[in-house]
Amino acid sequence: MESNLNKALKESLKYFSHKERLATFKTWIFSKKYPCNVEKMAEAGFIFIGSKNEPDSVKCFFCNTNLDRWEPNDNPWKEHLRHAPKCSFAKLQQPMDQITLREYYILHSQLCHSVIDAYIEEQRLASGKLFKKLEAKFRK
Numbered sequence: 001m002e003s004n005l006n007k008a009l010k011e012s013l014k015y016f017s018h019k020e021r022l023a024t025f026k027t028w029i030f031s032k033k034y035p036c037n038v039e040k041m042a043e044a045g046f047i048f049i050g051s052k053n054e055p056d057s058v059k060c061f062f063c064n065t066n067l068d069r070w071e072p073n074d075n076p077w078k079e080h081l082r083h084a085p086k087c088s089f090a091k092l093q094q095p096m097d098q099i100t101l102r103e104y105y106i107l108h109s110q111l112c113h114s115v116i117d118a119y120i121e122e123q124r125l126a127s128g129k130l131f132k133k134l135e136a137k138f139r140k
């Protein structure tokens with residue numbers, strides 16, 4: 001059986017692919033002629049998490065920052081960095097095919113670390129005593 005941690009890692013890492021991010025945008029509020037279009041949104045790290053009532057709700061696959069209330073002339077990269085100045089992906093400010101393989105692996109490992117941290121926190125909250133037993137087996 002696959003662990004929940006593996007599943008969480010796989011789910012998060014798949015969004016390193018521009019194509020996978022783009023595929024989450026089944027609909028978008030602005031057409032291609034505007035700077036705030038689906039291509040640019042996906043390029044800047046966003047995946048669509050909206051609904052009928054929230055037609056422009058997105059989140060960054062890397063830092064999980066949620067954003068909405070987009071304007072047609074917004075620059076997705078700039079808005080990303082403005083609202084999430086610590087996001088390593090937002091700091092790229094350029095498409096992923098413009099970075100080095102080393103930069104890619106560093107981003108990759110950062111994302112793995114944050115998924116692991118979130119998983120540990122989730123386990124701590126969900127399984128209280130059981131988790132304390134597990135935690136006690138390791139150095140603090």
Ligand SMILES: [Zn+2]
Binds near residue numbers: 063084
């Ligand atoms: Zn981000």
